[in-house]
Amino acid sequence: MTNTERKEKREQLHSDNVAKDSLRTTDSHQIRNARTDEIKAVHNLNINAHSGSSGGDSDDGSIQIFALNQDGSKKIVAERQKTRSQSNAFDSGVALALKGKDNPVAHVLSLLKEHCKKMLPGPEKENLSRSIKEQTQEIFPNLKADAERFSQSDNADSMPALSETKQTEHDWFSAGQEIAALPIEKQVQIIGTALIAGMEQYRNDEQERRWGAVIGSIQGLGNVAVNLSKIADFSAYCIIGDEERAGEMAKDFGTALGQTIVSGVKLFGCVQKYSYDIGYSGDYQKPLRDILAVGNFLNEQWSQLPPREQERRKYEFLSQMLADGIVGAAGVQAIGKSKAFTEILDQLAEQVAQNSAKSIESTRKLAGKIGNFIGDLTSPELALPAGGSLKPGRFEQIEEQVLRMAGRSGEYIPERKPLFLSPSQNKVLNGREVDTLGGLQKLENMSDSDLAAIGLKRYELPTLKLETDEFSIKASIFGDNKAWFHASVTENGAVVLRYISKGRLPDGTGSHFIAEALKAHNVIPKHQLVLQNIINEETANAIKNGFKLENTKLSRMGTKALKELGLKPSHFSIERMGVNTNLVIWLE
Amino acid sequence: MNKNDLFIERDLKLIESLVYDPSLKPRFNALSSFLMWEDELPINITPNGIDTLSALCVARAFLFHGLKLPDHINAASFKQIWDNATDEGIRWPGFNRLNLSDEDSAFYNEMLALGDKHFE
Numbered sequence: 001m002t003n004t005e006r007k008e009k010r011e012q013l014h015s016d017n018v019a020k021d022s023l024r025t026t027d028s029h030q031i032r033n034a035r036t037d038e039i040k041a042v043h044n045l046n047i048n049a050h051s052g053s054s055g056g057d058s059d060d061g062s063i064q065i066f067a068l069n070q071d072g073s074k075k076i077v078a079e080r081q082k083t084r085s086q087s088n089a090f091d092s093g094v095a096l097a098l099k100g101k102d103n104p105v106a107h108v109l110s111l112l113k114e115h116c117k118k119m120l121p122g123p124e125k126e127n128l129s130r131s132i133k134e135q136t137q138e139i140f141p142n143l144k145a146d147a148e149r150f151s152q153s154d155n156a157d158s159m160p161a162l163s164e165t166k167q168t169e170h171d172w173f174s175a176g177q178e179i180a181a182l183p184i185e186k187q188v189q190i191i192g193t194a195l196i197a198g199m200e201q202y203r204n205d206e207q208e209r210r211w212g213a214v215i216g217s218i219q220g221l222g223n224v225a226v227n228l229s230k231i232a233d234f235s236a237y238c239i240i241g242d243e244e245r246a247g248e249m250a251k252d253f254g255t256a257l258g259q260t261i262v263s264g265v266k267l268f269g270c271v272q273k274y275s276y277d278i279g280y281s282g283d284y285q286k287p288l289r290d291i292l293a294v295g296n297f298l299n300e301q302w303s304q305l306p307p308r309e310q311e312r313r314k315y316e317f318l319s320q321m322l323a324d325g326i327v328g329a330a331g332v333q334a335i336g337k338s339k340a341f342t343e344i345l346d347q348l349a350e351q352v353a354q355n356s357a358k359s360i361e362s363t364r365k366l367a368g369k370i371g372n373f374i375g376d377l378t379s380p381e382l383a384l385p386a387g388g389s390l391k392p393g394r395f396e397q398i399e400e401q402v403l404r405m406a407g408r409s410g411e412y413i414p415e416r417k418p419l420f421l422s423p424s425q426n427k428v429l430n431g432r433e434v435d436t437l438g439g440l441q442k443l444e445n446m447s448d449s450d451l452a453a454i455g456l457k458r459y460e461l462p463t464l465k466l467e468t469d470e471f472s473i474k475a476s477i478f479g480d481n482k483a484w485f486h487a488s489v490t491e492n493g494a495v496v497l498r499y500i501s502k503g504r505l506p507d508g509t510g511s512h513f514i515a516e517a518l519k520a521h522n523v524i525p526k527h528q529l530v531l532q533n534i535i536n537e538e539t540a541n542a543i544k545n546g547f548k549l550e551n552t553k554l555s556r557m558g559t560k561a562l563k564e565l566g567l568k569p570s571h572f573s574i575e576r577m578g579v580n581t582n583l584v585i586w587l588e
Numbered sequence: 589m590n591k592n593d594l595f596i597e598r599d600l601k602l603i604e605s606l607v608y609d610p611s612l613k614p615r616f617n618a619l620s621s622f623l624m625w626e627d628e629l630p631i632n633i634t635p636n637g638i639d640t641l642s643a644l645c646v647a648r649a650f651l652f653h654g655l656k657l658p659d660h661i662n663a664a665s666f667k668q669i670w671d672n673a674t675d676e677g678i679r680w681p682g683f684n685r686l687n688l689s690d691e692d693s694a695f696y697n698e699m700l701a702l703g704d705k706h707f708e
Contacts, residue, residue, distance in 0.1 A: 427708075469631040472638070484615050488635045498638060499617045499624070501699075507708045533620045533642055538704045540658030554619075557707040579643050579665040 231256050231267075231294055253294075254371035261345055262367045264353030268295045268342035295342040296470060298374070302341035314344065317373050326366060327351040345374075409468055412475075412520035414461040414512070418444050420451065421459035421506055428459055428508035461505075461512050466520050475517035480504045485517040493526025498533070511560035524565055529558055530575075531583040539583060543574055549583065558585045594673055599637035602630035608681035614692055616699040617642075618706035622649040623696055628682040643669045644682060652686040653696060 113132050231253060260267050271291045302310065318335060321327045327335065331351035338344040348370070420429045420443055434440050443451070451457055467474040477483040483503030488496050495518065502510045518524065531554060538552050549555055549572035559569050562585065570588045574581060595603060606627055614623040622645040629641060647670035649655035650663060657663050674683065688696060699706075 469633075471632065471634055481613065482615055486638075488638075496635065497619070498635075498642065499615075499619065501616050501618045502706065503615075507705060510707055531619055533639070533646070535621045535646065535655075535658060535661055536619070536704065537658055540660050543660050553704040553707040578639070579646075579662065579669065580639065581660060 231260070231291060254374045255367065257345070257374050258367035258369070258371035261349045261370050262352055264349050266346040266349045267291070269346045271295075298341045298345075313373075317369075320369060321348070321351075324366070345370075409466050411478075412464040412466050412516070414464060414516040415519065416460060417512065419459040419461075419509075419512070420456045422455055423457060424455060426506045428506050428512075429456070430508055459506065461509060461516055464516060464520055466517075468521065473517070473521040473523060475513075475520060477503060477505065477513075483513065485513060487518075487523075489523055494528035494530055495523060495525040496530045496532050511557045511564065514557070514561035515564035518561070518565060525562070525567065525587065527587055529562060529585040529587070531558060531585070533580040534583050535581075543581075548572075549574065554583060555585065558583075562587070594640055594669065594676070594678070595637055596634065599630075599633050600678070602633050603637070603641070604679045606630055606681050608684050610684070614695065616696065617645070618699075620646055621655055621700060622646050623653065623688075623692070625681070625685065628680065640669065641680070641682075644673055644680065648682060648686065653688055653693075655700070 113136075257267070268291070305313070314336065318327065318332045322329070322332055327348070328351075331347075331354075335344055335347040335351065338347050352366070418440055420434065421427070422429065429437070434443060437443060437454070443456070448458065462477050462479070464475045465478050467476075472486055472488050474487075475485040480503045482501060483505055484499055484501055485497075486499035488498070490496060497514070500510070500514065502513050505513060534554065536554060539549075539554055541547065542549055542552050550559070550569070555572055562569060568588045570586045573584045573586065575584050576582075594600075609625075609627045612625045612627055614625050616623055620642060622642075624645050628645070629638070633641070643666055646655075646657075646661075647666040650657050651667065651670065673680070
């Protein structure tokens, strides 16, 4: 990120903060905390009281934009879409809501669908809508038929509006509990989509509140999503180094995270799995990275406490939980084994989920206690019982242009490709050589002995060993410690390759190794593949003599790797960044 | 220039927690023509931190291991980073590998001789 971009980003955040300052007035707090009956009372004072539907309630085409023809007659160019009356509005959403009465998955999906309707039009809304539709079709393939059957039944007119369901102050708890009750795969999908949707709603709601137009509209799942968004937002301010704002948000953050855990959601495990599942595809969203970052932040703060202090804090907190009946002795033991702070929180969520009978008041208190436990780690100083205090390391300002990795670890068996090795040359044939021997089809159809007769054998890239850390994706080959691949991904999706060596792999396999390593980590470069810090004679000559960069072997290796990923370079350039000279392959 | 000008505090802590292991064998980075050992690159280091460590590897390669830098590379900039890091006493295991063993030297020369064949 350039200094100018960083400055612009800070200015944008400052401007957002200024806008948010207006939300901290006494009036705005009263408005925010207003009960439904208070709101209705205010609405009733309006002598022009209206249903809220612009221009009317029925299908009267009340919003119309028309143009005047040359003869003065009106021609409608746009109008509000006419809606069916409620009694006839039998769609999959209604059927879903009905199913939701006794099916928690359907209930969560119907809440998400309802939430989606309230979102502003845009890609986030479209993505969420598509995701809900796909999940609904997958889980309830007969939903459409159910909806049609219901529309013909006598129950239709007694169907409550979705907006009338689940409108209580503590819906974050019940909605969270329902999410926590789902199978882990479903939890992961819901948390992922809810977080993305929640961030959108959180921002919209803050704006709407400022206008005073909508009050108290966030309920149920919306609250869960907004809690997630508050957690992500806190992290975002920490990352950009806005300590003042982060400090102001710390209490909200603790409460939001406390409420999420009390409802039984294993947030950090879920987000990690979600990030792992979707990798770096286009759906990878910043709020998810922020949640991962906040997890890392909490773990780092926790790790700075001396081990004895960690144990003391952990068991002091757990003894409270035990005394309150939130966790049993077995739960204390399970949580006690957790080392990372996020593991403690996820374990706690699991224990809380098992203890389902809780009053609203006790859940509120519990959320507060967890919030305090977390809040200690976000304080500027950690007080120690024996006196003195620790000042944990500041959340380092980490360059925003770099994605925190959530890549993959373990083994990866490369995709099988028709490769042919010439053992005498330790070289895999290239396309031209394959053509010379009659083409790929012909070689593929040959038996092993026929191939051996012409000095060839089939070849498969060995199993890759994958590793990942906060910022890098890595790959190597089992049994060949000389082969390695090390890269990172920028904010705009460009892949920066820093280290590569094919080690003892045959010649001709470099591009396959790169392509398979990227595939293994589910990383597809966007815009650019950057080959960092090039110190290589052929490239140096190309630069010095103005030769075409695309003709160097290095460029050709990059091009072949991209081709295997279905990508095509548009052009090549050299960039100088600090002491580094980089070869940039731009993508079409 | 002090330590924090080269590395942010977080990265410096990671680097200085590395433990030198003389039994390790080097890897060759074909992009930048230097050797690097596994105990020289901490996990979770930021990309900026990796780039500075890479610059130290480049400097070590041409100052001690015999790498000839192409014309387009500004050797003085790399040397400056090396000098700053050593002056500040950064505890990086890579400073223990100024002289290559015969085996490592043979491996490095073999890799350098391959030149662009690395990219085939």
